[in-house]
Amino acid sequence: MQDCIFCKIVAGDIPSKMIYEDDDVYAFEDVTPQAPSHTLIIPKKHIETLLEIGDEHRDLMGSIILAATRIARKLGIAEKGYRIVTNCNKEGGQVVFHIHFHLLGGRQMKWPPG
Numbered sequence: 529m530q531d532c533i534f535c536k537i538v539a540g541d542i543p544s545k546m547i548y549e550d551d552d553v554y555a556f557e558d559v560t561p562q563a564p565s566h567t568l569i570i571p572k573k574h575i576e577t578l579l580e581i582g583d584e585h586r587d588l589m590g591s592i593i594l595a596a597t598r599i600a601r602k603l604g605i606a607e608k609g610y611r612i613v614t615n616c617n618k619e620g621g622q623v624v625f626h627i628h629f630h631l632l633g634g635r636q637m638k639w640p641p642g
């Protein structure tokens with residue numbers, strides 16, 4: 529999508545620090561990390577919010593979770609623990625409308641989240 533920051537990152541038009549890539553998924557460091565380890569995992573294809581996910585995205589969603597597990601291991605945060613967060617729409621805290629999964633680790637997480 530033309531004006532989407534994350535589509536531009538996938539295309540290489542905006543630079544990013546790549547952590548992982550496969551045919552359908554791209555992962556990169558968040559520019560404003562909220563934890564010592566903060567990776568964004570996104571589908572290469574533009575999907576605005578979780579609400580657009582349908583049956584046709586089952587494989588893609590599985591690929592994203594598998595990528596998250598691989599990345600958590602690779603970054604050394606798997607054993608101590610980590611968190612995956614997806615914000616949906618305004619009250620959910622979504623700012624970038626290309627679906628993304630925050631993978632956070634490297635510190636004790638709190639509950640409830642803010």
Ligand code: 5GP
Nearest residue numbers: 533544556557558559560615621622623624
């Ligand atoms: P949201 O609030 O939509 O769930 O999260 C958007 C995330 O994208 C934020 O954590 C923000 O720091 C990150 N972000 C926004 N623009 C860029 C960018 O140009 N590069 C990178 N690496 N991260 C970005």
Ligand code: ZN
Nearest residue numbers: 532535574626
């Ligand atoms: Zn996009």
